[in-house]
Amino acid sequence: MQQSSNIICTTCPVGCSLQVTHDVGQICQIEGNACKRGLDYARSELQDPRRMVTTTVRVRGGTQPLLPVHTARPFPKPAIFALLSALRQLEVAAPLHIGQPVLANALGSGIDVLASRDLPARLEHPDT
Amino acid sequence: MLPQVVDVLVVGSGPAGLAAAVAAKRGGAERVLIVERDREAGGILQQCIHNGFGVELLKEDLPGPSYAQHFIDQARRLGIELLLDAMVLEVQVPFVAHAISRGQGYIEVQARALVVATGARERTRAQIRLPGTRPAGVYTAGMAQRFVNVEGFMPGKRFVILGSGDIGMIMARRLTFEGATVDRVIEIMPYLTGLTRNYVQCLLDLEIPLHLSHTVGRVIGGSRVEAVETVQVDAQRRPVPGTEEVVPCDTLLLSVGLLPEVELLQTLGAALDPITGGPVVDQSMQTTVHGLFAAGNVVHIYDLVDWVTEAGLLAGTSAALYARGELHGGLQHVAARPIHVRVGNNVRYVVPQLLDAGCLSQGEHKIQLRVLHPVEEPAWVRVVAGNEQIVRKALRYARPGEMITVVMDSKAVERLRLGEELTVSVLPR
Numbered sequence: 001m002q003q004s005s006n007i008i009c010t011t012c013p014v015g016c017s018l019q020v021t022h023d024v025g026q027i028c029q030i031e032g033n034a035c036k037r038g039l040d041y042a043r044s045e046l047q048d049p050r051r052m053v054t055t056t057v058r059v060r061g062g063t064q065p066l067l068p069v070h071t072a073r074p075f076p077k078p079a080i081f082a083l084l085s086a087l088r089q090l091e092v093a094a095p096l097h098i099g100q101p102v103l104a105n106a107l108g109s110g111i112d113v114l115a116s117r118d119l120p121a122r123l124e125h126p127d128t
Numbered sequence: 129m130l131p132q133v134v135d136v137l138v139v140g141s142g143p144a145g146l147a148a149a150v151a152a153k154r155g156g157a158e159r160v161l162i163v164e165r166d167r168e169a170g171g172i173l174q175q176c177i178h179n180g181f182g183v184e185l186l187k188e189d190l191p192g193p194s195y196a197q198h199f200i201d202q203a204r205r206l207g208i209e210l211l212l213d214a215m216v217l218e219v220q221v222p223f224v225a226h227a228i229s230r231g232q233g234y235i236e237v238q239a240r241a242l243v244v245a246t247g248a249r250e251r252t253r254a255q256i257r258l259p260g261t262r263p264a265g266v267y268t269a270g271m272a273q274r275f276v277n278v279e280g281f282m283p284g285k286r287f288v289i290l291g292s293g294d295i296g297m298i299m300a301r302r303l304t305f306e307g308a309t310v311d312r313v314i315e316i317m318p319y320l321t322g323l324t325r326n327y328v329q330c331l332l333d334l335e336i337p338l339h340l341s342h343t344v345g346r347v348i349g350g351s352r353v354e355a356v357e358t359v360q361v362d363a364q365r366r367p368v369p370g371t372e373e374v375v376p377c378d379t380l381l382l383s384v385g386l387l388p389e390v391e392l393l394q395t396l397g398a399a400l401d402p403i404t405g406g407p408v409v410d411q412s413m414q415t416t417v418h419g420l421f422a423a424g425n426v427v428h429i430y431d432l433v434d435w436v437t438e439a440g441l442l443a444g445t446s447a448a449l450y451a452r453g454e455l456h457g458g459l460q461h462v463a464a465r466p467i468h469v470r471v472g473n474n475v476r477y478v479v480p481q482l483l484d485a486g487c488l489s490q491g492e493h494k495i496q497l498r499v500l501h502p503v504e505e506p507a508w509v510r511v512v513a514g515n516e517q518i519v520r521k522a523l524r525y526a527r528p529g530e531m532i533t534v535v536m537d538s539k540a541v542e543r544l545r546l547g548e549e550l551t552v553s554v555l556p557r
């Protein structure tokens with residue numbers, strides 16, 4: 001059964017509005033894309049939409065209470081909220097280094113979640 | 129011991145300040161000191177945990193803290209001194225900075241050249257004159273971002289966000305990711321003011337409605353926000369009677385723009401541009417005060433951090449030259465032979481506002497501008513000197529939310545004459 005969808009291409013800042021007719025993920029017709037990349041974008045949005053995910057995880061013994069983290073690659077969109085709740089359960093210990101995995105192979109996706117910065121351990125008495 | 133006399137003093141360690149310090153050091157300034165009031169370096173980037181930073185300059189799509197660390201590490205390797213937890217309160221000309229630090233108390237630093245990279249602050253409720261009661265639960269979006277991403281607590285459960293700029297949309301997603309409900313984002317203009325990518329990934333993906341041509345008519349609540357009344361506005365941004373809607377929520381976030389933090393520049397006597405709210409600068413990022421440079425959001429509000437870094441690098445290089453007495457071919461300041469850059473058709477502002485006529489032939493110069501109104505069709509940016517067009521750049525579109533850069537190459541620059549004015553316009557093609 002053919003369906004039609006409106007997709008906004010985010011490949012470049014132009015942000016074309018694409019009208020796509022498709023059948024089980026196969027694109028039958030596309031309009032509104034100012035360049036070829038719009039077609040690839042529409043295909044991936046229909047077949048396997050992914051997003052970079054950024055959030056924070058709790059830190060024990062660090063100079064800051066939270067560590068910002070990001071997925072190493074774009075992560076499957078339907079599983080983002082499951083990933084976020086997995087990361088909410090996590091607590092990591094300082095010191096931490098930029099690029100260090102805090103969750104490997106997240107939810108079996110093959111994608112690691114990495115530290116976005118260094119986070120040194122807190123000195124025992126920071127104010128003295 | 130900290131140096132009490134430095135070649136270049138940088139105030140602020142955001143991307144602009146870090147880049148300025150790095151470039152000043154590389155440019156031959158021996159002693160470079162950054163003073164930062166926060167407890168760590170990086171500026172606003174430390175709370176911008178989302179990705180999207182560095183695509184133009186580093187050719188990498190990084191989260192804000194990673195982008196900051198790239199330049200913090202560079203500054204460390206170069207031996208730039210960083211004084212944290214210290215606020216510059218006042219500076220006298222020629223430069224003596226008075227700062228107060230948690231660790232060292234009152235400090236005085238003498239500097240040959242000064243770079244002010246103090247960033248911007250958010251517009252608050254008072255600045256947009258929001259009617260209604262004064263309950264708790266009205267925050268600026270950046271403040272809420274700091275609570276959630278750095279301090280680790282949520283300022284509410286059910287949000288309405290005023291303003292469709294990037295900060296507002298990014299917070300809509302962030303709060304949703306943390307389990308809160310964002311009822312809607314409302315925007316007074318008839319168009320989105322942030323980037324399309326953020327609209328798709330922060331609002332559409334999470335089914336958060338965007339109401340264009342709407343504003344908050346009134347805040348409702350006793351000790352805490354209970355609701356906001358939204359209202360549609362007409363083309364003149366006047367409320368349309370009968371369109372009011374009461375939207376229950378416990379928190380209202382304001383993402384209604386940033387204002388350059390210019391207090392230091394003002395007390396130093398730098399001329400300000402009434403439109404940008406920042407200082408008037410020349411092509412070296414020097415203000416109207418000799419030896420005083422500025423870069424980043426304190427000059428004008430940037431959309432991309434990459435251009436902030438670029439401006440910081442330019443300011444730092446220039447400050448190092450100034451410290452040695454070599455800026456503008458030894459003249460040090462444009463005051464002797466300035467060319468004014470003026471705004472023309474559909475241009476809200478231009479930076480730099482001044483060019484030094486004598487040094488223009490040395491390479492190319494960038495002029496940055498923003499348009500007043502969106503043009504969703506091919507357009508030209510034209511730079512005209514007298515009656516002669518000296519540069520023309522084709523655009524696919526022009527939107528107020530996206531900064532436009534035109535490069536004046538040496539050919540264009542050669543056609544300029546002393547005493548001339550430049551006018552920059554955006555016109556349909």
Ligand SMILES: Cc1cc2nc3c(=O)[nH]c(=O)nc-3n(C[C@H](O)[C@H](O)[C@H](O)COP(=O)(O)OP(=O)(O)OC[C@H]3O[C@@H](n4cnc5c(N)ncnc54)[C@H](O)[C@@H]3O)c2cc1C
Nearest residue numbers: 140142143144165171172180215216246247424425432433
């Ligand atoms: C919420 C948000 C989201 C953004 N998202 C993106 C994005 O996705 N991609 C992108 O490219 N750009 C983004 N930007 C833009 C970019 O981050 C900013 O343009 C950039 O960080 C501005 O850098 P700056 O150095 O001018 O100012 P800041 O980063 O604000 O740094 C100014 C520093 O000066 C210090 N300071 C101020 N006054 C004093 C004083 N008197 N004494 C000592 N220290 C002082 C402050 O503490 C601060 O650390 C975003 C900005 C915001 C606010």
Ligand code: SF4
Nearest residue numbers: 009012015016035038
């Ligand atoms: S279709 Fe091409 S021009 Fe249009 S937004 Fe996508 S990449 Fe940009």
